[in-house]
Amino acid sequence: MMGGATARVPAKINLHLGVGPLREDGYHELSTVFCALSLYDDVTVRAADEFSISVTGEGAHEVPADPTNLAARAVQALAEYANVADPAVAIEIAKQIPVAGGMAGGSADAAGALLAAARLWRLELSREDLSDLAATLGSDVPFCLLGGAALGSNRGEELLPVLHRGELHWVVVAAKGGLSTPAVYHELDRLRAGRGEKVRPPERPDELMVALASGDVHAVAPLLHNELQPAAVSLQPLLRRTLRAGREAGALAGIVSGSGPTCAFLCDGEDSAIAVATELSGLGVARAVRTARGPVAGARLIPAH
Numbered sequence: 216m217m218g219g220a221t222a223r224v225p226a227k228i229n230l231h232l233g234v235g236p237l238r239e240d241g242y243h244e245l246s247t248v249f250c251a252l253s254l255y256d257d258v259t260v261r262a263a264d265e266f267s268i269s270v271t272g273e274g275a276h277e278v279p280a281d282p283t284n285l286a287a288r289a290v291q292a293l294a295e296y297a298n299v300a301d302p303a304v305a306i307e308i309a310k311q312i313p314v315a316g317g318m319a320g321g322s323a324d325a326a327g328a329l330l331a332a333a334r335l336w337r338l339e340l341s342r343e344d345l346s347d348l349a350a351t352l353g354s355d356v357p358f359c360l361l362g363g364a365a366l367g368s369n370r371g372e373e374l375l376p377v378l379h380r381g382e383l384h385w386v387v388v389a390a391k392g393g394l395s396t397p398a399v400y401h402e403l404d405r406l407r408a409g410r411g412e413k414v415r416p417p418e419r420p421d422e423l424m425v426a427l428a429s430g431d432v433h434a435v436a437p438l439l440h441n442e443l444q445p446a447a448v449s450l451q452p453l454l455r456r457t458l459r460a461g462r463e464a465g466a467l468a469g470i471v472s473g474s475g476p477t478c479a480f481l482c483d484g485e486d487s488a489i490a491v492a493t494e495l496s497g498l499g500v501a502r503a504v505r506t507a508r509g510p511v512a513g514a515r516l517i518p519a520h
C-alpha cells in the first residue's frame with residue numbers, strides 16, 4: 216500500500232455543560248465549555264484498493280469496524296465534498312479514548328479521519344471548510360479539530376476559543392459500561408418534565424471563563440458543572456459512588472464527562488493526580504483510571520505509523 220497520513224486527536228470533557236429545551240430538530244441548545252485532554256486516538260488513512268477499517272486499543276471490540284464507523288463516514292463525506300476520484304482507503308484507529316464514555320471518542324476519530332484523508336489526498340482545505348464538514352458529522356467533531364478550551368453554542372458545533380493559562384491536571388475514570396448520548400439527553404428531558412420544570416435557554420458561564428484565564432485551579436474547581444450529570448447518574452447510579460470516591464481520594468472536584476459515564480476529577484497538580492488515580496484504581500469501581508493534562512492542542516498530523 217502506498218502513502219498514508221496519521222492524525223492524533225485528543226479526548227474532550229465539558230467543564231461546563233448547560234442544556235436548554237429540546238428543539239424541534241431533536242437537538243438541545245447548549246452553552247458549553249469544552250476542554251481537550253491528553254488522551255488520544257490515532258487515525259491513519261492509507262490509499263488502498265478497497266475500503267477497510269481496523270480498530271485497536273481501549274474498547275476496540277465495541278466499535279463498529281465497518282462503513283457505519285464515524286471515521287469511515289468522515290472520509291466518505293470529504294471525498295464527496297472534494298470530488299475525490301478514487302476514494303478507497305484503509306483506515307486504522309488506535310484508541311486510548313474510552314468508547315461510549317462521553318469523551319467524544321467517535322467524534323475524535325471522525326476529526327482525525329478528516330485531517331488524515333485531506334493530507335493523503337493533498338486537498339487544500341481551510342480549517343473553516345474542515346470545521347463546517349466536521350459539523351455535519353456530529354456536534355463535537357469541530358471541537359476535536361480545534362482543541363484547547365472553547366465555548367460551544369447551538370448544538371455545540373459553534374465555537375469560540377476560550378483564553379486559558381497553563382494546564383490543569385485530571386484523573387479520568389472510565390466506567391465499566393457505556394451510555395448512549397441520546398438516551399442521556401432523553402433522560403434529562405424526562406427528569407425535567409417530571410419536575411414540571413420550565414427549561415430556560417442555557418446561560419454563558421462567564422465566571423468559569425474568567426477562572427480559566429486566571430489559570431487558578433482553585434478558582435476553576437468549584438465552577439465545574441454539568442447539567443447532564445443527574446441524567447447520567449439516574450441511568451447509572453454507581454456513578455454517584457465513583458464521584459464520591461474521587462473527592463474522598465483528594466480531588467478538588469469531579470464531574471461526569473458530557474453524557475457520561477466517564478468521570479473527570481480536577482486535581483491540585485500532577486502529584487495529586489497520580490495519588491488520586493492510584494487510590495481510585497484500587498477501588499475496582501472503574502474499567503480504567505488514567506491521569507491526563509488539559510487543555511491540550513486539537514487534532515494534528517503526526518509522522519505515519
Ligand code: C5P
Pocket residue numbers: 241242243244245352353354355369370371396397398400
Ligand atoms: O451531534 P451528535 O450526532 O453527536 O449527537 C448525538 C445525539 O445527542 C443527538 O442525536 C441528540 O439526541 C443528542 N444531542 C442533543 N443536543 C445536542 C447534541 C446532541 O440532544 N446539542
